[in-house]
Amino acid sequence: MSNQQDVALQQRLSRGDETAFQETFELYFKVLVLFATKFSLDKEAAEDLVQDVFVKLYEQRDRLQFHSSLKAFLYQSVRNRCIDLIRSTKTREKHHVEIKADTDVEGLNSEELMLQSELQEKIYYSIKQLPEQCQLIFKMNRFEGKKNQEIADELNISKRTVETQISKALKRLREDIYPYLKAVLLAVSFWIS
Structure with a gap:
């Protein structure tokens, strides 16, 4: 996708154009799922995470400000969600270990x-x-x-x-x-x- 097409898609998204959202989803979903699996997520977890990113994109479409390209924005959003998921999983595991240690029945x-x-x-x-x-x-x-x-x-x-x-x-x-x-x-x- 050219830079001009990317900018045009961003503008259409900001105006709430449903077809622009659908085009964005079809264009980026699969590649973003592959990207998310690089963070040691299984395919199902990666798909869920990417879907969440698209839901957030859709819900906040009228408030979003793209500081770079739409593609860069989506990759950064998926990367951030992956890191948050990994961090929260590690925190949960740590708490479970601590709770188990504290509650030696x-x-x-x-x-x-x-x-x-x-x-x-x-x-x-x-x-x-x-x-x-x-x-x-x-x-x-x-x-x-x-x-x-x-x-x-x-x-x-x-x-x-x-x-x-x-x-x-x-x-x-x-x-x-x-x-x-x-x-x-x-x-x-x-x-x-």
Whole structure:
């Protein structure tokens, strides 16, 4: 595709031209899937990831600003999503290993397992009570391991907003969880004495 054709396609996309979106999809989908598989993704995961990039392209078509060619934009978007996916997968695996190490069932008695399960339930319940955006930002930061600037870029908000929302979430968790932990510590000290 020539540079002029690329620019014309970008302009048509920005105007919301459905056929331009379809042309872009047909032109780049397969090659972007192959590109994504270079990041050690299986074909199915690569296809899902590229489809997500196209969905985002479609949803944000009227707000997108191309700093380079459409082709470069698509490749960069797929590359960034691949890196995010790899990073979040590694973070999840790390958390699973840490949780498994922390919850060695053989070393815990039934009371400890119960307390641990209740605490986990309280934490998840408290997170669900957060406003939707606050909840999303907190999960992206704590569960997906994303940095504040990454979240800001992905959600198209300021880094300061991300920091404020994480701070609100942590405050809420402290308020919700502290009374429970205080009660547990009192109960444990009662059991010990």
